[in-house]
Amino acid sequence: MVRVQRPDAFRWRGLANQNPGGLSFWELIREDFGAHGRVPTPGFRAIAVHRFGNWCKGVHPRVLRSPLDLLYRWMQRRVVRRHGIQLEYAAEIGRRVVIDHQNGILVQSLSRIGDGCRLRHNVTIGRRRSGDATCPVLGSNVDVGVGAVILGEVHVGDDAVIGANAVVVEDVPSGALAVGIPARIVRRAAPDHDAVRAESCAATTDGSRDDSGELAVVDVR
DSSP: OOOOOOOTTTTOTTSOOOSOTTSOHHHHHHHHHHHTTTSOOHHHHHHHHHHHHHHHTTOOSHHHHHHHHHHHHHHHHHHHHHHOEEEOTTSEEOTTOEEOSOSSEEEOTTOEEOTTOEEOTTOEEEOSSTTOOOOOEEOTTOEEOTTOEEESSOEEOTTOEEOTTOEEOSOBOTTOEEETTTTEEEEOSOSOHHHHHHHHHHSOTTOOBOTTSOBOOOOOO
């Protein structure tokens, strides 16, 4: 279960709006809604609240922004308690990011999630140690499996796949498949991202090894 932390809208006052540029707040919400199949899933609600909190940053004067900050604080706590999804205010969430499931999801401040990424339940993306100022950067279309943990100053390249329960503490190249604790690269620059994802889906859920001796990967949807 995700522990409710004091919303960092109040701990990161100096940071600018982290919403993607080029679209208005409502355009981003419509795009996020479409990415979630036009269904108000817990994942969509969490992202919508995150967008709202960042949009509030641009409201001036402060006398108008303050009640909106309080509303954001209330909504964020509600999302965390009801759905177990905590997207901290100062995390950068790209366009069309999809959160498939709920419970145990934490994206800490200063983490960067690229366009088209997909997260599942029990995923943690954030600082390696308390007090660190560096967090992971995920490129576009990164697929993060159930229970994966991505920590510290690491970069996950575009179209990479992070296997279920993997613990990533080093860079992952674009198009690669990373599995294990700590995560290791078992496939690089896969030409067909969908095929890699299918391979991950076909693996067993208990982390057992297949006939070739490689660690099996699960991609639960």
